[in-house]
Amino acid sequence: MENKCENLSLYIIDELPEHEKEPFERHLKTCIHCQSEIDSLQATWQMLSYDVEETDVPESLKAEVMDFIFIENETPLQAQEVSNNKQSFLERLKLILTIQFSPLSIGVTAVLVIGLIGLLWINLHLRDTITALENKAGSPTKIVKSFNLKGQDLAGLANGNAYLLKEGSDTSLVVKLNNMPKTNADEVYQVWLLKNGNRQNAGTLKPDQNGNGLITYRLPKDHSFDEIGITLEPNPDNTQPQGQKVMGTS
Amino acid sequence: MVVKSKSDEELIELIVQNHRPALEELYDRYVKLIYSFSLKMTKGDTEKTKEIVQLVFLRLWTTKRTYSSEKGKFVNWLLSITRNIAIDHIRKEQKHQGTVQLEINEWQQMQDQQTDDVLQQVSKNLLKQQLQEAKRHLSEPQQRLIDLLYWGGYSLSEIAELEQKPLGTIKSRLHQTLKKLRNYFNEETGGVRHGK
Known part of the structure; x- marks a missing residue:
């Protein structure tokens, strides 16, 4: 308590550090001694201001003070406003738009814009489709190459043909097989395209009850092959042949 | 609006509302006291005194807090503002001079x-x-x-x-x-x- 009371004078002359002010004010609420002293000591401190000789004020001072307040100190404020205006160009644009367009018209505009974009997109898409159709119409399917396929081993009686078709820029392979032995359960015939000893899967098929089967395979661009081989696979989706070869180009 | 008949407290309220004649009225009432006080604090430097008086009235003009008579007499409030501004001014000068002699x-x-x-x-x-x-x-x-x-x-x-x-x-x-x-x-x- 004693320590706190010592701070009374410092508090009165406003020399108490910020962090000590609040604790002292709390102390003041409870300390009768400080309460009884503060008013008269504060008045004494303020009384010191009377120790002044009154001086005549220069006539020109009033204009200088008023100019200082209303001219010199207005300028930075205005400059600040200008820079604010620059900074908030987008906000002003937004404001202008807000003033010019009601929420309803903004909604209507948005719908129209979205509709327009939609129409444009459909139009472009349609044009692509038409171009594609025209291409097709303009470039009839041609047989580039044909292969004879002969059965062997368990499919000794089977035969077939394969055609390499060119349709515009697309190349596809059509394989037609006859007299194929029936397959059991998971068993499938798988077509392989051979090039330099590498095998490329070209699809699987199951023959119908008469032993006929057909498969088409769209070749990847610039893909070429030398031979066609067909294996009987125990299950589909093999990337490399597991079963025995039953047919091939002769 | 007749500012002459207003109390100091009412003038401050008008100043908060950017009423310039109220500030001029406060100037007329208190400039002599503020000027003399500042002149003593600056040890008779009229140029510094002018700067302090300008800052005191700028502070009054830009004040956003209404003066309340509970804080004590208006003149004491005004003089404590003046003294604080003058001290800031004097201390700045002392810093420029490098040392406190x-x-x-x-x-x-x-x-x-x-x-x-x-x-x-x-x-x-x-x-x-x-x-x-x-x-x-x-x-x-x-x-x-x-x-x-x-x-x-x-x-x-x-x-x-x-x-x-x-x-x-x-x-x-x-x-x-x-x-x-x-x-x-x-x-x-x-x-x-x-x-x-």
Whole structure:
């Protein structure tokens, strides 16, 4: 308590550090001694201001003070406003738009814009489709190459043909097989395209009850092959042949 | 709007609402006091005094807080603003000069000047005379403390350094000085009051 009371004078002359002010004010609420002293000591401190000789004020001072307040100190404020205006160009644009367009018209505009974009997109898409159709119409399917396929081993009686078709820029392979032995359960015939000893899967098929089967395979661009081989696979989706070869180009 | 009939408090309220004639009215009422006070704080430097007066009225103009009579007399509020601005101004100058120099000689000159002032003022200002009377009862270190602290704008720790005394000594000297002044002042006037 004693320590706190010592701070009374410092508090009165406003020399108490910020962090000590609040604790002292709390102390003041409870300390009768400080309460009884503060008013008269504060008045004494303020009384010191009377120790002044009154001086005549220069006539020109009033204009200088008023100019200082209303001219010199207005300028930075205005400059600040200008820079604010620059900074908030987008906000002003937004404001202008807000003033010019009601929420309803903004909604209507948005719908129209979205509709327009939609129409444009459909139009472009349609044009692509038409171009594609025209291409097709303009470039009839041609047989580039044909292969004879002969059965062997368990499919000794089977035969077939394969055609390499060119349709515009697309190349596809059509394989037609006859007299194929029936397959059991998971068993499938798988077509392989051979090039330099590498095998490329070209699809699987199951023959119908008469032993006929057909498969088409769209070749990847610039893909070429030398031979066609067909294996009987125990299950589909093999990337490399597991079963025995039953047919091939002769 | 007739600002002449408004109270100080009402004028401040008008100033908060950017009413320029209210500021001019406050200027007319208090500029002499503020000017004289600042002139003493700047040791007679009229250029610095002008700057302080400008800042005081700028502070009044830009004030966003309404003055409340609960805070004490308006004139005391105004003078504490003036004193704070003057101290800021003086301290800035001191920083520019690099060091805070002990001005015991300067203080002595100041005191002589004040003594002259007192002689001139006795008949003019009774309160001031009484204050001077009270001050005369102070010891020299106590008088020096008040002048350096109140008018010189020095902090207590700066004064402790100047006087080469521990800060605690200066703090208790301040307390003793204020109490002594109060007691003599009470004797003279029958109570500490601040009025025109």
